[in-house]
Amino acid sequence: MDNSSVMKKIVAAALCVGTVLGGSCRLKTDAAAIRYEYGVFLGAEPDDIPDMESYKKIVIDAQSFSESQISGLKESGHIVYSYINIGSVEEYRSYFDTYSKYTLGVYENWEDERWVDVSQKEWQDFIVKKLAKEILDKGVDGLFVDNCDVYYNFNNDRIYDGVTEILKGLKGYGTYVIINGGDTYVKEYAGRNGDLNAVMDAENQESVFSAINWDDNSFTENTASDREYFQDYCKLVSDLGKDVYLLEYTKSSSTIEAVKEYCAENGYTYYASSTLDLTAPGQEKGSQLLRTAQLLAGDANLDNAVDMSDAVLIMQALANPNKYGSGGSDKSHITEQGRVNGDVDGVSGLTVYDALTIQRYLLRLVETLPLK
Known part of the structure; x- marks a missing residue:
């Protein structure tokens, strides 16, 4: 673009901004929709799609979304994973009555959910051959597998073999499998087999740094011993070549900062939710910036370019x-x-002079950003 073209845009922008100050002009930017690495929105509905568009990797319950809605997300650059519950069944699911005969007891803190005897072949076939297939046929990129912790609660070889059979069946589709939690099972499988390749591609560990007070559903911090235990578990999974995601429940800026530093040191991905039911929109301060959009001076809108x-x-x-x-x-x-990236005039704080400095950079009146 030549200097005269850039100058015309600067003049047009200045005029429009001046009108904004008068309150009668709507400005539109080309800011990239995708800003964050990962968001878990299991409580989201189709109407919430606009509130999830800032996230590259999105975890939803695809049973609530249509194939066209999922296709739309993927076409706009998102990677979509779907929740699937293999170790328990919720009362609101349409298939609860069919499989309630295999339930083992109430899921603590979730009174409308029951643990399932995963050793039952009818349940295994339903999960792998029907439910997972229906979800994958909607076009999702992988499965977010919950409640392998049934093996923690019912610790015997029948349950272990049942979880393994289901996970291998899911992996048989060639899809990306994230296990949510499941540390007792995963550690057992790794100890018996020396790797995790046949059952999973990634671990999503909840509440490494944060914790939930189930008496009132409030958020608090994990104990040092529990935090160390889950960090050791994440390291085990990572050392075996699998991806690691953290899902925290907290509004605390200091806790989020600790999560951010820990994940940066270890190459993990995180999302910190401000709600227990994982609704959209996401918590901005708990969302991990796209790794490619963090430190480009002048890139105020995080679209990986300065313009x-x-x-x-x-x-x-x-x-x-x-x-x-x-x-x-x-x-x-x-x-x-974006404020950090946009602060380029050599004086701390975002002002009109930063916008002017970017314009001067585009006109090649300054060579580099930020100004020294």
Whole structure:
């Protein structure tokens, strides 16, 4: 693009920003929709799709979504995993009455859910040959497998073999399998076999740093011993070549910062939810930035490029902070990382001079960002 073209855009943007200050112009940016690595939204419904679009990898319950809705997410650049419950069954599922004869007892803290005898072939065939197939036929990229912990609660070879049979059946589809929790089973399988290749591709471990007070469903911090136990477990899985995800339940900025540092040190991925029911929209401060969109000076909108839209977003954020500022109501609002990236004029703090510096950079009036 030549300098005259850039100058025309600068003038147009300046005029529009001036009108925003007067309150009568809606600015639009080219900010990338996908900003974060991973979000778990098991409580989401189709109407929540716009609130999940900022996340690269999305975990949903595909039984609540159509094939076309999932296809739309994938076409817009998302990787979609679906929840599947292999070790228990919830009362609201349409198939609860059919398989309630195989239930083993109430799931503690989830009164509408029952553990299932996974050694029963009828249950195994239902999960692998019917339910998983229906979910995968909707086009999801993998399965988020819950309640392998049935082996922790009913610790015998029949249950171990049942979990193994189901997991191998899921892997038989050639899909990506994330086990949620399941440390007792996974450690046992690894000890017996020396690897995890036949049963899983990744581990999602809940509550490594955070904890849930089940008396009132409030969030707290994990004990040091429990945290160390789960960190050792994550290391075991990682050392065996599998991906590791952390799912935390916390609103605490200090806890989230500890999670962030731990995952950065170990190459793990995280999401910290502010709700126990994992609804959308996600908690921005608990969302891990895309690894490719973090430290590009001038990239205020986190689209992996420095262009006029970054200067425009900075001006929007300053002119209308309630909508476009950090935590603003518009989905294209500037983020905390965007503020860091956009602060390029050599003086701490985001101002109109940062937008001007980006414009000067685009005109090649300055060679590098940030200014020294």
